[in-house]
Structure formats: C-alpha cells, structure tokens
Amino acid sequence: MSAVTQMKPQAPAPKASATISTLPERPRKGLALPGWANSLAVNTLPPLVVVLVILAVWQIAFSAPGSNLPTPTTVWAESSDLILEPFYVYGSQDIGLGWRVLTSLERVAYGFGFAALIGIVVGAVIGQSVWMMRGLDPIFQVLRTVPPLAWLPISLAAFMDSRPSAIFVIFITAIWPVIINTAAGVRNIPQDYRNVAQVLRLNHIEFFFKIMVPAAAPYIFSGLRIGVGLSWLAIVAAEMLTGGVGIGFFIWDAWNSSRLTDIIVALVYIGVVGLLLDKLVGFIGRVVTRGTSEA
C-alpha cells in the first residue's frame, strides 16, 4: 500500500487499491471582497465584459461610410431620449417606450391570465382521465406547434376588433404548454397522495385545491414559464399587425419612418422585459413550490 501524496494530482489514479492523494488546498485567489460584493462581481462582470466586446465589434464593423446599419454611437446620439426617458408623454402617439411596454404587458396580463386559469383547470381534468388524455393529447401536440401569428386572421374574423384579437392570440399561444404540463403533473401525482385523499373522503374541489394543485405545482409552473415567454413573443408580433400603442407597433412604425436606431432600442426593451417576465414567473414558482420538491 503506497501512499502517493501530491505527486500528480490531475492524473486519474490507475485504480490503485488505496491511494490517498491529498489535493493541495486551492489558494484563495481573487479580490478580498465581502461575500455579496464578490457574488455580484462574479455574476455581473462576465456578461458586462461580453456586452462591451459586442458593442466594440459592432461599432467597428458598421463604422465604414455607407453601411446600412447604425453603430452604437449613432444609436445613442439619435435615440438616447428613448433610453433615458421611458415615461414621457408628448402626444397620443408620441409616448415613451415604458408606456408602450406597459400597454403590451396589460394585454399579456389578460391573455396569459386567462390561459393560466383555463389551462390549469383543463389540464387537471385531462390529467385525471386516461381516455381524455389519449384523445386530446395528440390534438394539443399539433395545435401547440401553430405559430402565434397564424391564429391572428381567424381571431380578427371572430372578434372584428384588434384589441381582443391580440389578447386572444396570446391566450391561444400560451395555453398549450400550461395544459400539457398541468396534465403531466396531475398524472404524476403519487398514488399515496390519492390514497390519503380517498381515506379522508376529500371531495373533488377539496382534492383539486389541497392535493392536485400543490402536488402538480412544479409542473404547472414550468408550463406557466414557457407560456409567459410565448405570450411575450406573440404580443410583439401581433401588435406589429394590429397597431395600437404597444411596443410591437412601435417597431413597425419606426420601420415605416426609417428610424432604425429606435428599433434597436426597442429590441433591447423587449429582450429585457421578456427576461424579467421569465424571472418573475420562475421566482413565484420557487416561492410557491418551496415545500413540494423536498421529501
């Protein structure tokens, strides 16, 4: 039995019977910062560097005279007011991007809210019944792949108005992942929990609220998270076609009046808001399902 110590820590030991290799303690490198500042630096520094690099490359690539896209500096020069003042109001169509985002978010709130409510209930019913599952799942799988905008003409024909149409498009886009995930969650409720419910003679409503929703919550929230992402994709696209004051229409409008720099700023807004929506639903999910994943 040889005790090889600190010779070649990286090399995988060739399955010696009992080789004790003490790894040299890793020297604590980096700045001596307090914990929170350290984690902040670790989490924000790399993306910050990457963004700066991208901006630099972009700047260099499109600096040549006659290039057809603006550089970051031109974006700043022409559209900095959009970035600095999200909530100005100069006229009914001349409002800050913050207001536009809020308008879009309001539609998302309606469409996604309905999708969440109805999706959870429908998913729960389907998950409870093997036959419903067998019959409906293939249909959902097909409908789920229909792109949001493909629903718009039908929606416009049905509602004859752009606002409910846009909301319906969000609803119909977001509902499938909610239904499918909820059904999967309900199907995966352990038999034990069902037995407990049966012994206690819980009725359907009690079972739904006390067992089904909490037990399926992790699945439900992953469905909601996908759904909210799709909603945001859908609203921007739908608004480009239906008009109004949302962020999607703003892009379309800017394109028609050749304000490329405004479009770029709007894209950043959309990306950031989409990320925040995703994080928000993820956060709510984590808080709500705190106990479910343990044990």
Added chain:
Amino acid sequence: MGYLNISHVDKTFVTGSKRAEVLRDIRLDIAQGEFVSIIGHSGCGKSTLLNLIAGLTDVTKGGIKLDGFEVKAPGPDRAVVFQNHSLLPWLTVYDNVKLAVEKVFRGVKNKAERHEWILHNLDLVQMRHAADKRPGEISGGMRQRVGIARALAMEPKVLLLDEPFGALDALTRAHLQDAVMDIHARLGNTMIMITHDVDEAVLLADRIVMMTNGPAATIGEVLDVNLPRPRERISAATDPTYLKARQAVLRFLYERHRFVEAAE
C-alpha cells in the same frame, strides 16, 4: 362474528386480458381492541389485503364488515399508515394532521377543540416540538410518527399499518414499536399491522396471521401470542412463550412456506 369480519374474500386483478389471482378465500375475525400482525413473504398479497380492508380496492368475491357495516369505499373509520409515510410535503407537520382533523371533525368540534385535538395527537407520538416543520425537514422515523398521529387523529375504528417501520433502522424501529404498544395500551384501538419482521410481529401482536405464498395466497396459520401486557422487549426476549411463538413463525416462513423466487 367479530368486530371486523372478513369472510371468503377473493381478489383477482384484471389488467387487459391478464388475470392475476392474488388472494383466495381469506377468512378472518378480529375482535375490538385486538392487535393483529400479518406476516408473509414479499409479494404474497399483504398490502392487497390491507387495501381491501381500507376500501382502497374492491373485493372480487366475499365481503368485509366492520362494526356491522359493509366495507365499500375508503373512509376515515379505517385510517391507514402507509409504508412510505405519505405525508404531504408542502404542508407542515401540524397542517398534515390538521387536514385530517378538519375533514373528520368539522361540525363536531369547534376550532379551539380541533386545535387541541391536533396537538394532543402530536403529543401521543411526541412530535409537538416539530409541529411547524415540513416533512422534508424531519427524519424518517419522525415522519412515520406523524403518519401515525394523522391516522390516530381520525379516531378510526381500526388502524391499518402497512409495514410502517420497514424503512427504518433497528433502533428507531424499536422506539416506534414501543410508541405503538403504548398507544394501543392507552387507547385500546383495533390495529392491524403488516410486517416482515418476526420479532416485531411477536412482540406487538395478540395474534399473528401468517400468509402462504402467492399466487392465490391465503391464510396459512393463525397464532395466538399469550404474552401478558405490558410487554417489555428485553424481558420478553427470554420469555419461553415469546421464544416458542417466534419459532413457530420462523418455521412457518422458512420451512413450510419458503419464499420461492417468483419468475416475473
């Protein structure tokens, strides 16, 4: 006829075109306040029998009567302690018991009485100190205690325990056996407990029901354990009655009905 009467019960599972006869002609009478252990090799149908009594599965033939009433569906008069505790992980210990108490005693006890009753049952298993913990934060033995408290809180006519201590280490198991004996002595409930453990069966039970191997398992032998109560594990271990009972069970399990590796 006993308090709990199982008469000529058959159970055959039908899945698609496959039929599996698991239990055949089970006959058993259990008196009120009696403690019965069911022992048998793995897969012989012990859980199936317990689920029939609980009403979680339907009998194929025959009938089960409890206190004069036919067993048709599950209900809180036949509380079950499941093998894997089956506490709801998103509820605290207190809320897990509360779920049962609210359901069973709504309209019978007022809010303060229900609160007292929950705490009383947690006290019975010495778990009041963990009332605000979630199942994920307590040990396996503690979870099983809470499972027992939840079942007791329903004030069942019969308490059904399906290998409640199967997953626990020997020491914890011994503690919980003592706890169950203590509860049985204090409350005098009728209890049916499935076990794999010969010592557990002999120490706890008034009668041991030994099942033959499946398929179509039935009751092979019933043994009375005439040990006086309260029983104490150390002195019992040298008691001739205890040793004889133990030997009888071992002989049944390992000589007459040796476990045949089932061809799955």
